[in-house]
Amino acid sequence: MADFINNIFGIGDSWVGYLIAALIAAVLILHVVAVGALLFIWMERKISGRIQDRLGPTRVGGKYGWLQTLADGIKLIAKEDITPDLADRFLFKIAPYVGLAASYAAFIALPFADGVVAQHVNTAVFFVLAVLGLEVFSVILAGYSSGSKWSLFGAMREAAQVVSYEVPLGMCVVVPVMICGTMNLTTIGNMQAGLFTNWLVFNDPFTFLTAIIYFTCATAGVNRAPFDLAEAESELVAGFHTEYSGLRWSLFFMAEYSSMFVVSALASILFFGGSHGPIPVGQWIGETIGGTWGLSISRIIGVGNLLLKGLIGVTVMMWIRWSFPRLRIDQVMTMCLKYCVPLAALGFIGATTWQYLDLPTANSLVGNPRYEKHEMWTEGVGVTPAADAGPASGIPDPEPHSEDKTANTDSVTVKTLPVSVVKGGER
Amino acid sequence: MATSKIDDPRVIEFDVRTDEMLINMGPQHPSTHGVLRLVLRTDGEVVSDVEPHLGYLHRCAEKIGENLTARQWVPYTDRMDYLAAMNMNLGWSLVIEKLLEYDLPERGRHLRVIISEMGRIASHLVAMGTYGLDLGSFTPFLYGFREREKILNLFEEACGARLTYSYLTPGGATADLPVGWTDKCRQFLNQFKEVIPELHTLLTTNSIFVSRTAGIGVMSAKMAVDYGCTGPVLRGSGVYHDLRFHGEERYTEMYEGYVFDVICADPETGEYPESNYEFHGDSLDYPEIPRQAILGDCWHRFYVRMLEVVQSVRLIEQAIEKYEATSGDWGTPIKLVQKLPAKEAYMETEAPRGQMGFYVVGNGDSIPWRVRARSSSFCNLSVTAPLCQGILLADIPAIVGSLDVVMGEIDR
Numbered sequence: 001m002a003d004f005i006n007n008i009f010g011i012g013d014s015w016v017g018y019l020i021a022a023l024i025a026a027v028l029i030l031h032v033v034a035v036g037a038l039l040f041i042w043m044e045r046k047i048s049g050r051i052q053d054r055l056g057p058t059r060v061g062g063k064y065g066w067l068q069t070l071a072d073g074i075k076l077i078a079k080e081d082i083t084p085d086l087a088d089r090f091l092f093k094i095a096p097y098v099g100l101a102a103s104y105a106a107f108i109a110l111p112f113a114d115g116v117v118a119q120h121v122n123t124a125v126f127f128v129l130a131v132l133g134l135e136v137f138s139v140i141l142a143g144y145s146s147g148s149k150w151s152l153f154g155a156m157r158e159a160a161q162v163v164s165y166e167v168p169l170g171m172c173v174v175v176p177v178m179i180c181g182t183m184n185l186t187t188i189g190n191m192q193a194g195l196f197t198n199w200l201v202f203n204d205p206f207t208f209l210t211a212i213i214y215f216t217c218a219t220a221g222v223n224r225a226p227f228d229l230a231e232a233e234s235e236l237v238a239g240f241h242t243e244y245s246g247l248r249w250s251l252f253f254m255a256e257y258s259s260m261f262v263v264s265a266l267a268s269i270l271f272f273g274g275s276h277g278p279i280p281v282g283q284w285i286g287e288t289i290g291g292t293w294g295l296s297i298s299r300i301i302g303v304g305n306l307l308l309k310g311l312i313g314v315t316v317m318m319w320i321r322w323s324f325p326r327l328r329i330d331q332v333m334t335m336c337l338k339y340c341v342p343l344a345a346l347g348f349i350g351a352t353t354w355q356y357l358d359l360p361t362a363n364s365l366v367g368n369p370r371y372e373k374h375e376m377w378t379e380g381v382g383v384t385p386a387a388d389a390g391p392a393s394g395i396p397d398p399e400p401h402s403e404d405k406t407a408n409t410d411s412v413t414v415k416t417l418p419v420s421v422v423k424g425g426e427r
Numbered sequence: 428m429a430t431s432k433i434d435d436p437r438v439i440e441f442d443v444r445t446d447e448m449l450i451n452m453g454p455q456h457p458s459t460h461g462v463l464r465l466v467l468r469t470d471g472e473v474v475s476d477v478e479p480h481l482g483y484l485h486r487c488a489e490k491i492g493e494n495l496t497a498r499q500w501v502p503y504t505d506r507m508d509y510l511a512a513m514n515m516n517l518g519w520s521l522v523i524e525k526l527l528e529y530d531l532p533e534r535g536r537h538l539r540v541i542i543s544e545m546g547r548i549a550s551h552l553v554a555m556g557t558y559g560l561d562l563g564s565f566t567p568f569l570y571g572f573r574e575r576e577k578i579l580n581l582f583e584e585a586c587g588a589r590l591t592y593s594y595l596t597p598g599g600a601t602a603d604l605p606v607g608w609t610d611k612c613r614q615f616l617n618q619f620k621e622v623i624p625e626l627h628t629l630l631t632t633n634s635i636f637v638s639r640t641a642g643i644g645v646m647s648a649k650m651a652v653d654y655g656c657t658g659p660v661l662r663g664s665g666v667y668h669d670l671r672f673h674g675e676e677r678y679t680e681m682y683e684g685y686v687f688d689v690i691c692a693d694p695e696t697g698e699y700p701e702s703n704y705e706f707h708g709d710s711l712d713y714p715e716i717p718r719q720a721i722l723g724d725c726w727h728r729f730y731v732r733m734l735e736v737v738q739s740v741r742l743i744e745q746a747i748e749k750y751e752a753t754s755g756d757w758g759t760p761i762k763l764v765q766k767l768p769a770k771e772a773y774m775e776t777e778a779p780r781g782q783m784g785f786y787v788v789g790n791g792d793s794i795p796w797r798v799r800a801r802s803s804s805f806c807n808l809s810v811t812a813p814l815c816q817g818i819l820l821a822d823i824p825a826i827v828g829s830l831d832v833v834m835g836e837i838d839r
Binding site: 048051052053054149150153156157225226228229232233234235236237322323324325326327328329330331 | 560
């Protein structure tokens, strides 16, 4: 976007373009976070209401209570911001912002569609997970600084739980990365274009398993029930946010809901086709219209797809939350260390073996011209070794970006480097 | 040197030693069921000692009873176990009737069975729902309250109140059941029977629920008897004791001619008795007992309540038929100022939470000389401290919730 802006103003490769692009991206993402949180909290209330045989909000903003969260937000802003006497004032005040900043920053590398991303990051998967992992700091800081024993309990639980669950989560994320040979989320998403059978979740039984484990670990990673031990209200009153009030309290919720969306969107990119719908309508429309307009329309449809998939993931998390009791801390750790880690390892080893032995996959069954396109792609980019190495080592070769994508092909050169490295290693 | 220190095992032990922490749980805490205060001594998540503190809801109910006439005190019994106020009314009514040697007409007897068993269902629904809440599951709570709401609607129709009924009074009830009430009640029961399997799915057989409750807070039959536990807490430990069967004659004759089971596992086999009650067209399916469950643990206490609800449905169905078949008087409430003979009377009834006893001494005046209540929750709560030793913090709500205490009844 920065180049585009610089071109408009004709100022060459200036920092002004980058600044403007960054601001635009920041504002857009802030809207995703803030409006998303509004929507998700409203959704949570409505969904929980329906699950529990009641109506949920019905008054504010019409029949369906659309504006209930906004009204609550106004109430929360107007509330007194209390800092307990025993609190470590600085840490207490800064903690909610740390959490929100972490989950906000994760959106930077999250591609909403092909090319619709704030910043192209070659190691986007790594970046998103790493930044999202920082969210645990806010909980630990909040719990530690509150000066309340209940908060401290919540923080300690969070520290134990989230840190443990990052291990299987990372192992699950490695599987799509290994299959696609890149850590770039845009590339991973683009490789799954076409029918839904191209989604990596259908690549082989092990990716299916991995997808399920990823979702479980992601639920635990963002502290959703049945893993919401840090804020277990029946045990710890409200856990780490016991002492918070007003806006600071609501920031924790915004962070929680936006990181719920991030992990769901990440799941949909890694396993469920990213911005591609089950039937490639958007792609077809884009190709029919052609040109910039076609590209824009297909991108908008792609953004819609990704948001929808993220919403579905969030809805499933809410559904789980309102159906299940909470686990105990030792059971949460047992689940992680005794079940999730071995299963994730099994998924990883299985998927690797599957790729190595070149066993049949659903992804290549639908006449998707992966292999033909692969050569075009490598010719264009000029990484010749990968062209013959791919089929030989049994790694299904990634599909190229859509042809009309020009701006990103340059960066692909860099991104494909891990492919050859991985393959070299496997030989 | 640091290495030499690590070689010494005692030093390592000293390095990782943790401090104990005293935590105050309650009286304002979401899962202490009212105003129970627990002082916990914890080492990290492990709780080594729990001490319950009572008295935050003490309202001198017994002393007030010594300043009011017998009928005037009925509303105060409502406020003891406010979740099963009908059963509290019944207990007080029966003891006054015993003192006055008053015999209830048959219609009133059946009416009382209907009402008190409905009260039991309503109370167990709350117990079930809040237990889910204690374990972090919010939805069963609302399912329970949805059904309880229907019972409260029926109660409201019968007596005008939804929480503190004062409906059953010494001498009978304040009024007969309204016309058409029994049909509505039957309708409710038919609909409610459909809901019970739903609740079983959400909680009883849910694997997370089982892992949270099975094998937790195991109380042997001996311990249950030693501590004076009653009701589902006692029967959950495999002690076959239900005052509706084993109580005083004045109480058990209320249930004469009724067919129902006492829900209690056989301590030898751990199996619950086969039910011969037609339920859903086929005989009642008890959900399978999970293999982790040990007789006397939280899961069994919960399970007993769930099954007792079914038995109450069964009792009400019979009672409605008997009630409709009899005609005539439903009993005459005693006068507001009724002279009590200079005698004493004590009687225990099977309230939803256990044996609720009332003791009254008359002195020839209308105002009793002494009024005392024996609370079931009080004895049930007394096992908290021995049960909650060496458990995890999250097990405390599980154990206290499974005892299903109501502080209004404990503190009176």
